[in-house]
Amino acid sequence: MHAIIHFASNLMRGDATHKNVFAFNGGVHPLDHKAESTTRAISKLAIPESLTLPLRQHVGYIPKVKVQVGDHVLKGQMLAEAEGTVSAAIHAPTSGIVSAINEQVIPHPSGLPDTCITITPDGKDSWQQLHPIDWRNTDKKALVDSLRASGIVGLGGATFPTHIKLHTNGKSNIHTLVINAAECEPYITCDDMLMRERADEVVRGIEIVQHLLGAEKCIVGVEDNKPQAASAMTSACISNDIIVKVVPTLYPSGDARRLIHLLLAIEIPNDKRSTDVGIQVFNVATVLAIYRYFVFGEPSISRIVTVTGNVAQPQNFEVLFGTPLQSLITAAGGAKKDTTHFIMGGPMMGFDLPKSPVPITKAANCIIAAAPNLFPTPPPAMPCIRCARCADACPVNLQPQELYWFSKSDDFEKASDYNLFDCIECGCCTYVCPSDIPLVQYYRYAKSEIIVADKAKEAADLARERNDFRLARIEREKLERAQKHAERAQVGKSDIKASEASTPEVSPENKVSSPHAGSTVSAATDKQAAIAAAIARAKAQKLAATPTTAPSAEPVDKQALIAAAIARARAAKLAATQAGLAPKNIDGVSAAVQTEINETDAIREKAKSSVEPKILD
Numbered sequence: 001m002h003a004i005i006h007f008a009s010n011l012m013r014g015d016a017t018h019k020n021v022f023a024f025n026g027g028v029h030p031l032d033h034k035a036e037s038t039t040r041a042i043s044k045l046a047i048p049e050s051l052t053l054p055l056r057q058h059v060g061y062i063p064k065v066k067v068q069v070g071d072h073v074l075k076g077q078m079l080a081e082a083e084g085t086v087s088a089a090i091h092a093p094t095s096g097i098v099s100a101i102n103e104q105v106i107p108h109p110s111g112l113p114d115t116c117i118t119i120t121p122d123g124k125d126s127w128q129q130l131h132p133i134d135w136r137n138t139d140k141k142a143l144v145d146s147l148r149a150s151g152i153v154g155l156g157g158a159t160f161p162t163h164i165k166l167h168t169n170g171k172s173n174i175h176t177l178v179i180n181a182a183e184c185e186p187y188i189t190c191d192d193m194l195m196r197e198r199a200d201e202v203v204r205g206i207e208i209v210q211h212l213l214g215a216e217k218c219i220v221g222v223e224d225n226k227p228q229a230a231s232a233m234t235s236a237c238i239s240n241d242i243i244v245k246v247v248p249t250l251y252p253s254g255d256a257r258r259l260i261h262l263l264l265a266i267e268i269p270n271d272k273r274s275t276d277v278g279i280q281v282f283n284v285a286t287v288l289a290i291y292r293y294f295v296f297g298e299p300s301i302s303r304i305v306t307v308t309g310n311v312a313q314p315q316n317f318e319v320l321f322g323t324p325l326q327s328l329i330t331a332a333g334g335a336k337k338d339t340t341h342f343i344m345g346g347p348m349m350g351f352d353l354p355k356s357p358v359p360i361t362k363a364a365n366c367i368i369a370a371a372p373n374l375f376p377t378p379p380p381a382m383p384c385i386r387c388a389r390c391a392d393a394c395p396v397n398l399q400p401q402e403l404y405w406f407s408k409s410d411d412f413e414k415a416s417d418y419n420l421f422d423c424i425e426c427g428c429c430t431y432v433c434p435s436d437i438p439l440v441q442y443y444r445y446a447k448s449e450i451i452v453a454d455k456a457k458e459a460a461d462l463a464r465e466r467n468d469f470r471l472a473r474i475e476r477e478k479l480e481r482a483q484k485h486a487e488r489a490q491v492g493k494s495d496i497k498a499s500e501a502s503t504p505e506v507s508p509e510n511k512v513s514s515p516h517a518g519s520t521v522s523a524a525t526d527k528q529a530a531i532a533a534a535i536a537r538a539k540a541q542k543l544a545a546t547p548t549t550a551p552s553a554e555p556v557d558k559q560a561l562i563a564a565a566i567a568r569a570r571a572a573k574l575a576a577t578q579a580g581l582a583p584k585n586i587d588g589v590s591a592a593v594q595t596e597i598n599e600t601d602a603i604r605e606k607a608k609s610s611v612e613p614k615i616l617d
Helices: 001-015 140-147 162-164 190-211 229-237 256-265 284-296 324-333 389-392 400-408 412-416 428-432 439-503 515-544 554-579 592-617
Strands: 053-054 078-082 096-105 113-121 176-181 217-223 243-247 279-285 304-309 315-320 341-344 366-370
Touching: 053 096, 078 515, 140 162, 140 190, 140 243, 140 284, 162 279, 162 284, 176 190, 176 256, 176 284, 190 217, 190 284, 190 304, 217 229, 217 256, 229 243, 243 256, 256 279, 279 284, 284 304, 284 341, 304 324, 315 324, 324 366, 341 515, 389 400, 400 412, 400 439, 412 439, 428 439
Parallel strands: 176 217, 176 279, 217 243, 304 366
Antiparallel strands: 053 113, 096 113, 304 315, 341 366
16 A cells, blocks of 8 residues: 555655656555546436435525425426525426425534425426526626526535625636545546537637636646546647646646646635636536536536445436435445445545435535455554654645544644644545544544634623623713713703803882882782772762762762772882882882872872862862
8 A cells, every 4th residue: 555655655756757746745556546436427217206405505595495385396496595605506306396494404523403394296397497598698706696596516526505705896816726626535426527528618608708817828637547537628629728737647636736746736825716826727517517507507406426336336416406315326326335434425525325315405515335355444553663654645745643643632732732733634544544543533523613613702702891881881871971961961050050151130119110120010010000090980980970079070070089099009119019129118119109109198188178178068
């Protein structure tokens, strides 16, 4: 095995047939087991009796369900809409009835259930109305935005929503498009067969992506163990400027950073992305899906899947998403009796599927039927002997043995210092370890613990921030209320001072004639005087109507005048009393009133002296 590794490394560094290829450190070359599944053409799998579509088929947010149980849907109809920026839609792979929306076991390392939409096909396979897009004469931003509804994700296994990778906001700095056709992991041949049979469609898809990115150059990287695929792609690219480069077979050359290094001799810094240096990478199957969407209006509803390993007839199938795994195994002739379990993905980075029935998803590029002769049970791990073979094989130039010790002892801070998160979990270190230590499992454990701790710290910091904000808000509201009370008190004092300043100070003798008091006293006086005058006039009229026994008219008129004067004087006195003036002020209310009273008394005395004798007569 180690001889194979060193042979592959020497091939990378010295083979004259790869002059334009630039070697990366490490890597391994396990037995590829690819020939078993490439002897037959791609076959289209029949529609199963039921399709189960997990909502979790991509990186990012779960899409929002748009249908209900009992709805009839058409092929290509959107079942769940992309929610948030990083998300992808789910579409009906065929026409039928939505029979369930519930939790079911999905193909995931955890083996846990998740929300799924189940469709019972009606057998008609009726498409909804499709809308092809003239991508040559349509605004680029509109084209990229429309991809959000296509449901297309990276079909190389990463399942990152494609519209995000194409979104340039009108300021694209991408100068090179790299098409990943290396397919370096053993057993997987779906991309190989895709290029052999549909190279023209792949090239049309590359042209669309290159147009959307504005990339000047495009390079296709194919491993040298796929000569037919490389020949087909080269022939399809004759009429354009797309370059096809054949790279040595070495795992993990299919990793995006490793492939960029192989093709362009550019090392992407660990803290940056390929787009930061003007390079974007797409899987060969992804660009084919983009072609089908723009030219025919077809959303993402199927993919090519390799079925291999311990099955009767290893082969590649075009499979509708949601197809039960057992339907796929049956189409490959069925699993042999000694099959122990199934692996989704390759043997290096794939994972064991749950024992329960699971559907095919967008991430399922390969299904391997495992058996003891193909995947023997690993022996018990032995102590690390510090041989450093893991460091020699690491394509990221890490120190796997140090990361192992730190992860095993839960020294996560030290593991982070040794760039744990730069590990791509390719499994090269585990593959070459003579002590059979599952190194990648330790790294995954350490990463998960660090992520959990970081999330807990983030939640605690957020809770503390919220509490600090709440206390600050309460204190601010208290200060605002106190300030408002102080302002109101100040305004009240200012109003009092202003009213005192605007009111002139008067002497006791002149208070009645002040503007405010004078109007009140004058009104009361006028009313009382009017009443008294009316009474006086009534008495005078009554006296005038008295029989002739009364004296002459002259005394009567005098008496009426006297009564009227007395009434006015009393009215003035009463008004002064109601105004709250002191008795001493009554005499000085009005000189005219006092004079009138004195004159009235004089007239009255004179009238008595003149009338009484006549009455006695």
